Amino acid sequence: MHAKSGRTVRDLRRENRTAVLRRLYFEGPMSRLTLGPATGLSSGSISNVVAELVAEGLVEEAGSVDSAGGRPRTLLRVSPDSGFMIGVDIGETRLRIELFDLNLSELARSERPLASSGPRTARYDVEVVVDHLRDGVAEVLRTAKVPVDRLLGVGVGVPGIVARTPEDGAVVHGQTIGWDAVPLERLLRESVDLPDTVPYWIDNGARTLGQAEMWFGAGRGARSAVVVLFGSGVGACVATDPLGPGRALEWGHLTVRVRGRRCRCGAQGCLEAYAGAEALLERWQEAGGRPPVGADEETALTALLAAAYPEDPAREPDRTALAVLLETAEYLGAGFADLINLFQPERILVGGWAGLQLGERFLSTVREYAREYALRYPASRSTISLGTLGPEAVTVGAALLPLADFFARGGRPAEAEPVLPAPAWQDALQARASS
Incomplete structure (x- = not known):
């Protein structure tokens, strides 16, 4: 049975369930x-x-509230254990x-370190990553004693562009980490001990960060936003629907200087070659700075900030560190100006461990450069601020991918699409072409 709009009664019921659940x-x-007016x-x-x-x-009672002159009204909520x-x-x-x-309460966690030495491509060896994920999924399910039939799905944030094919599902093109068309979804299905009914949702890490900030963080209530992931490299997600999926941008590979520094993607002059934490620390060292020997990026960035912004007011800032940060702020400001001119977002939000570590003092300088390089009108209507969900928001955003699908289906299990016969003309023309 079909409604006048062309949607079936089943579609309308699903939409009603989705509206109530959301x-x-x-x-x-x-x-x-x-719930009615809402x-x-x-x-x-x-x-x-x-x-x-x-x-x-899927829904349970959550107490009651007094009503004006009537009996108390029962309150409802989505059951967190459903x-x-x-x-x-x-x-x-x-x-x-x-x-x-479903409340986004963390029930279990597993962290698997990646190799800190050697070439970047070796650190992201596909077999090692898949093995880590296989063992980690088994560990968190075992620790929390959660049956797999209650699992809505597995969301994965990756550093790269995600395409999809009928044969392999999600395929990752991660040029900066040496992943050339890696069929990650197929590899996970072959390796991880989960039923075929459990879906995988694999997407760019900046997009998962954007989903988290738009739903629960500094993007909540915004009509449009660009969420920037600032870590070892940089990426971004543009969101024009507060509850819908954003679009991942390879913003870090925007050319900001022709024939400039070599980026880890292989091109020259990318924003990431100047503004990512890895490049920032390299430029500090090239300028004469002295990062702690053997320190990881987070520790080295802490040392750079301490040199540029000493806690002791009587101590002079390190001019080299300060100059490198100022130049980085200008590159980022120019990059933000491009985002403002292209997308005219209501908000630009900065997340990722490096972005949050650099903090408000650094961001204030970035804002000044962004206003200088952007068109005045869209710049006056856009704010730039830090994200509010912390350095681990990518993981939360990845978990929201199966949750978003759960809402879209009205809380019902995924159903296989019916296989319909091909149009008559298709068979006729194919037969003509092959004769």
């Missing part, structure tokens, strides 16, 4: 009475949908795997 999740607990559904539709969701264990998600961040120094309930 309202309860983001704004609940709520009563049945307030979703635009009739009281009869609300009663039917809520009855279904309660019967399926589903679980795994979020994975394939980061720059470690692989982080976390298991969450």
